[in-house]
Amino acid sequence: MAGHTxxxxxxxxxxxxxxxxDVVTLAHGAGxxxxxxxxxxxxxxxxxxxxxxxxxxxxxxxLAALDDGAVHPIGDGSxxxxxxxxxxxxxxxxxxxxxxxxxxVAGTVNDLAVMGATEPLTLxxxxxxxxxxxxxxxxxxxxxxxxxAREAGAxxxxxxxxxxxxxxxxxxxxxxxxxxxxxxxxAVTDAGLxxxxxxxxxxxxxxxxxxxxxEREGFDFTGDLKSDVAPVNDLVRAAMDAGxxxxxxxxxxxxxxxxxxxxxxxxxxxxxxxxxxxxxxxAIASAGEVxxxxxxxxANEGKVVxxxxxxxxxxxxxxxxxxxxxxxxxxxxxxxEDHPGRVVVDTGFGRRYMSEPEGETLPRIC
Amino acid sequence: xxxxxxxFRNPEQAEQLADRxxxxxxxxxxxxxxxxxxxxxxxxxxxxxxxxxxxDGLSLRMGPGCPVCVTNMPEVDEAVAVANQGAxxxxxxxxFRVPGTKQSLADAxxxxxxxxxxxxxxxxxxxxxxxxxxxxxxFATGFETTAAPTAxxxxxxxxENFWVxxxxxxxxxxxxxxxxxxxxxxxxxxAAGHAATITGYGLFEPFVEEYEIPVVVGGxxxxxxxxxxxxxxxxxxxxxxxxxxxxxxxxxREGNRAALETMWSVxxxxxxxxxxxxxxxxxxxxLREEYADYDARExxxxxxxxxxxxxxTEQCVCGDIMAGKADPDECDLFGEExxxxxxxGACMVSSEGTCxxxxxxxxxxxx
Numbered sequence: 235m236a237g238h239t240x241x242x243x244x245x246x247x248x249x250x251x252x253x254x255x256d257v258v259t260l261a262h263g264a265g266x267x268x269x270x271x272x273x274x275x276x277x278x279x280x281x282x283x284x285x286x287x288x289x290x291x292x293x294x295x296x297l298a299a300l301d302d303g304a305v306h307p308i309g310d311g312s313x314x315x316x317x318x319x320x321x322x323x324x325x326x327x328x329x330x331x332x333x334x335x336x337x338x339v340a341g342t343v344n345d346l347a348v349m350g351a352t353e354p355l356t357l358x359x360x361x362x363x364x365x366x367x368x369x370x371x372x373x374x375x376x377x378x379x380x381x382x383a384r385e386a387g388a389x390x391x392x393x394x395x396x397x398x399x400x401x402x403x404x405x406x407x408x409x410x411x412x413x414x415x416x417x418x419x420x421a422v423t424d425a426g427l428x429x430x431x432x433x434x435x436x437x438x439x440x441x442x443x444x445x446x447x448x449e450r451e452g453f454d455f456t457g458d459l460k461s462d463v464a465p466v467n468d469l470v471r472a473a474m475d476a477g478x479x480x481x482x483x484x485x486x487x488x489x490x491x492x493x494x495x496x497x498x499x500x501x502x503x504x505x506x507x508x509x510x511x512x513x514x515x516x517a518i519a520s521a522g523e524v525x526x527x528x529x530x531x532x533a534n535e536g537k538v539v540x541x542x543x544x545x546x547x548x549x550x551x552x553x554x555x556x557x558x559x560x561x562x563x564x565x566x567x568x569x570x571e572d573h574p575g576r577v578v579v580d581t582g583f584g585r586r587y588m589s590e591p592e593g594e595t596l597p598r599i600c
Numbered sequence: 601x602x603x604x605x606x607x608f609r610n611p612e613q614a615e616q617l618a619d620r621x622x623x624x625x626x627x628x629x630x631x632x633x634x635x636x637x638x639x640x641x642x643x644x645x646x647x648x649x650x651x652x653x654x655x656d657g658l659s660l661r662m663g664p665g666c667p668v669c670v671t672n673m674p675e676v677d678e679a680v681a682v683a684n685q686g687a688x689x690x691x692x693x694x695x696f697r698v699p700g701t702k703q704s705l706a707d708a709x710x711x712x713x714x715x716x717x718x719x720x721x722x723x724x725x726x727x728x729x730x731x732x733x734x735x736x737x738x739f740a741t742g743f744e745t746t747a748a749p750t751a752x753x754x755x756x757x758x759x760e761n762f763w764v765x766x767x768x769x770x771x772x773x774x775x776x777x778x779x780x781x782x783x784x785x786x787x788x789x790x791a792a793g794h795a796a797t798i799t800g801y802g803l804f805e806p807f808v809e810e811y812e813i814p815v816v817v818g819g820x821x822x823x824x825x826x827x828x829x830x831x832x833x834x835x836x837x838x839x840x841x842x843x844x845x846x847x848x849x850x851x852x853r854e855g856n857r858a859a860l861e862t863m864w865s866v867x868x869x870x871x872x873x874x875x876x877x878x879x880x881x882x883x884x885x886x887l888r889e890e891y892a893d894y895d896a897r898e899x900x901x902x903x904x905x906x907x908x909x910x911x912x913t914e915q916c917v918c919g920d921i922m923a924g925k926a927d928p929d930e931c932d933l934f935g936e937e938x939x940x941x942x943x944x945g946a947c948m949v950s951s952e953g954t955c956x957x958x959x960x961x962x963x964x965x966x967x
Contacts, residue, residue: 260709585649589959589962
């Protein structure tokens with residue numbers, strides 16, 4: 235279910251109230267424990283009752299897997315349909331390197347891609363617009379969506395528009411869903427990591443999250459802080475054609491730390507990474523230090539984390555390196571039988587855990 | 601990252617220092633407990649995995665060095681009360697989710713109060729300037745490093761719709777309290793480099809003399825921390841209570857005199873409860889009489905009726921952790937009932953808090 239993986243800095247607008255009077259807080263929208271409890275306890279059991287598609291008959295990927303999308307086998311089971319959806323609210327709506335429209339299209343294309351579905355059949359687009367939003371902004375966002383969809387080879391073929399009163403919604407909210415067709419054997423989940431697999435990241439970490447935080451807080455860092463928001467379906471296709479990809483995830487909200495922990499947890503393996511091998515741009519590293527924000531714990535919007543059969547790792551690396559956005563692809567570590575479910579970092583000094591970030595990303599006091 | 605920074609992140613140099621620590625521990629011939637008094641030190645130690653490089657018998661403990669963690673629950677209640685009276689409350693990100701007896705500021709915001717996160721006191725003033733028809737209260741927390749900027753704002757004629765709710769704290773008296781605790785067996789203090797940039801390292805001279813315990817002021821890069829530990833072990837192996845500045849690129853003996861003068865012109869030391877530790881004389885910073893016009897405690901009703909604290913907090917051992925008497929994973933709540941997403945104690949909230957840091961990096965995992 236991709237709807238729970240919207241990006242760093244985006245706000246959850248749910249207004250549920252539980253029986254004991256608790257209310258939704260921003261922490262519920264920040265990933266981690268609070269969101270997991272909300273989704274696991276409140277949503278999943280109710281929706282999986284009616285989920286006739288997937289895990290029930292042992293094939294496909296359903297809601298309970300909480301992967302980036304669902305895989306629905308069709309016909310004789312050799313083919314499958316992949317479906318995903320995401321809502322996007324981001325401040326500011328235009329940021330260095332992209333905008334909410336590009337984020338909406340790339341986010342959905344990428345959620346399909348990391349399920350192994352690199353050729354989207356169609357996307358949907360629903361707008362919720364706040365009264366008073368400049369038409370010029372809407373036009374700019376729609377144009378950006380058109381360009382990004384064209385870049386990804388996707389079509390946007392259905393949608394909806396609603397307008398709400400001033401203050402009732404934050405500017406522009408976009409929901410996108412994506413549908414793709416795959417050979418069932420081609421589908422890849424985030425749970426397939428095996429001990430010994432190489433863990434590969436397609437490029438520098440933390441670009442989107444740190445660039446957005448810096449922009450939002452009005453920090454004027456020297457150096458080029460830009461979001462990496464981009465469709466990655468071509469890059470994923472190149473990787474899958476070059477070798478055996480055992481697991482995939484796009485490290486959006488919660489960043490690399492969240493992606494690796496989920497992959498380790500779901501596969502029941504440990505992951506060892508070498509901090510010095512994880513690519514981070516100089517500008518992002520410096521800005522992260524100043525803000526007190528870990529580049530591994532914030533969103534990327536144009537990157538992929540792969541589990542790769544070790545024999546195929548070099549071939550996959552070479553294939554990704556030839557793709558736009560894949561120039562800095564690196565093997566950052568490997569899966570292991572030790573410490574199942576946990577990610578251990580060799581810092582160059584000692585070893586420590588890399589845990590899943592929890593709660594909102596807040597700057598430190600001093 | 602700059603060349604200068606990288607030079608303090610040289611693993612080979614750290615390895616050499618680790619060998620030196622090993623040798624010094626042989627000379628000392630017994631267990632050594634060192635205390636650092638700063639969340640940023642704990643961050644560096646855990647983030648770079650330094651504990652896994654330390655020799656057996658050398659224990660690094662975190663003292664009362666996280667300003668968020670030592671902020672008392674009733675102080676959070678005061679800020680929540682102000683927010684619920686309709687003022688815009690501006691505060692540092694770390695404070696946002698710290699539980700009060702009934703609510704955190706995050707809870708208050710979810711209920712409709714206007715709570716804004718700022719990076720600096722001057723940003724809180726900007727908020728007041730941008731909202732001239734609103735009352736803006738800066739819930740001011742932190743030690744000397746943030747108290748001095750708060751003071752600088754107040755001497756510079758802030759707008760009339762701006763008030764300060766001071767929960768600022770002053771570290772040195774807390775170190776004395778910890779040093780005097782009978783069941784806290786500390787052999788040396790690694791003092792916080794950034795607080796010392798303001799106060800100067802000379803401030804610790806009377807402390808070293810009175811408690812006959814070595815103090816080394818240290819920076820926050822991995823080599824700084826390793827060097828600080830090495831200097832402390834040197835003193836301990838020689839049985840000398842010395843004072844040393846191992847962070848000379850930032851810290852002087854006198855400190856920042858202008859900042860200190862401004863700070864003491866605005867604030868005076870009062871007695872106050874440090875969460876979970878003790879009532880500490882002279883360790884809270886209150887606004888002086890001359891600045892009463894900007895004092896949120898004068899302007900607002902900050903004594904709301906509050907309920908009893910969450911019963912779980914009775915089991916929370918944050919106080920013992922900050923006094924160096926317990927490690928986070930010795931707390932029954934750690935990682936179970938108390939997580940960063942659902943914190944019971946303040947130590948699990950702030951990125952400067954020991955429990956949060958241990959939850960994130962694993963403290964000293966057996967790896």
